[in-house]
Amino acid sequence: MADAVSAPQADVLAIAAHRDDVEQTCGGTLLRMAGRGLRTAILDLTRGEAGTRGTAEERAKEAAEAAKILGVGWRDALDLPDGNVENTYDNRLKIAHVIRLLRPRVVILPYGQARHPDHAIVAELGYQACFLSGLAKVQTGTEPHRPFKIVYASLYADVRPSFIVDITPFIELRHTALMAYRSQYGNQSAGGGLFVPEEEIRERTFAEARHYGLLAGVQYGEPFVQKEVGLVDDLTLIPVQSI
């Protein structure tokens, strides 16, 4: 039997630059995984101190509320500077330490092609942290662990997804989780010209989910890219929609 140190704490860990990134790009997937009895977790790398709206403290409360709605068992935020996330050895070590604590089988990262520079950097930083986490000689005070699989949440990238997760039963709950960030998405004067009005957020996020759902023959979906080529044992069991 595995001891407490090596026992996995999460099956799926989503890593993102900012609080509320995960809610937008893979919140439905986390809900679906939790619904299947898997243990899910979120690591936000920054605390939102540079945002136009809200304070880091407000966003911490909102993130905790969103995590509860998403059925996530563990969520925390590192202290990387908001708007200036860098792929340094120190930052890779901080993330590797968390990966070793949680011991996830699957890690979700943002896709590398992104408008926000933090998102693009986290794709590379997260990948390298997963690798580092598996190296026995790298000391973080925790046992080495390399995730079995990394997938990239590609909602905002202009890239063809490798696969879609059907989030149809969870779309409303995902929206509720996103709207838990009232400091960001509630209508207010700060950032009024910069942020999408509250009433449009629903329409936009549902339209995106509908688009990706259609690609896989379901109502609402979230897109992912995997870098590895799939290995197939039985052609009749490939999980795709019919042509």
Ligand SMILES: [Zn+2]
């Ligand atoms: Zn973000």
